[in-house]
Amino acid sequence: MPTTRITGMDVERMTSEPVEPRRDIRHLRVTEVESLDCERLAEHFPELTTLSLSGDLGLLVHASGLNRPASLRQLWITDLFGMSASDALLPEHVPALELSYLGSIPHEYAVAMRSRWRPQVAYGTYVDITAARTSExxxxxxxxxxRHWDGREQISRTCFRKAVAQYKKARAALIAALSDGSREDRPARLHEIGREYGEAFNLLDRRTVFIETVEREELFAALDVMVGDAERALGVRLESAADMLAAGVNAVRDW
Known part of the structure; x- marks a missing residue:
C-alpha cells in the first residue's frame, strides 16, 4: 500500500471537517508541521500502521493521542516539540510497534520514550532516539x-559552536552595514561581508572537513535568513542583498 504524503496544514484542514475517518490510509507521511493535534490525527486515521511526522521546530499537541492507533508498527518524529513525558507511547497501547525513530525532540519526551521502550528491544522493537533538545x-x-548541524554525524560540537558564531558575526555586520543609511558603498560592503563569511567557513572546513553538498546549500540558505532578519529589524525591503552576499562568498569559498 503506497504512502500518503500531506502537509501539516492539510491534516489540520481535513481533521477540522466533519467527515468519515479515513480507514483506508495505513501509511501516512506528514511534513511541514507547524502545529498538529495528534488526537484529531489519530481519530481521522485510525488504522495507521506507519506514521512519519516532521517539521521545523513545529509543535505536536496532545501527542499522547499517538497511542490510539493500536495497529501502529512504525513511527518517525523529526524536529517537532511540545511533547512531555506523559505523552510517551505505551507498549500496552501500541503493542505492534516494531520501529521508532525520533530525532530533534524534547529532552523530557526522549527520556520517557527510552525508558518505556528499552525493555522492548529484547523482543525485536528497534528504537533510535537522537538529538534530545532542552528548552534552553x-x-x-x-x-x-x-541549528540542524548540532549533533550531525560529521560535525563536532566545537565546530557547530564556531559555525553559529560566524553566522551571528556576519548577521551583525550586515545589519550594521545597512543601518548607517549610506547606499553608495553598500554593494562593496555586502560583498566584503560575504567574503569574510566564505573565508571563515573555508578555515573551519580545513580544520575539520565537514561541508558537503547539504551543508553548502544550508550555508547559502542562511544568507537568505540573514537578509530576512535584517529586513524585519530595519523595516525595509533589501533587493539583491542576498545576491551581493553570495557573490562575495563565491569569490573565495573552497567548499
Missing part, C-alpha cells in the same frame, strides 16, 4: 538557521 536549546536556536 530551543530558545537559543529558534532563530538559528544552522
Amino acid at each position: 536549546w530551543i530558545a537559543e536556536n529558534r532563530d538559528n538557521p544552522l
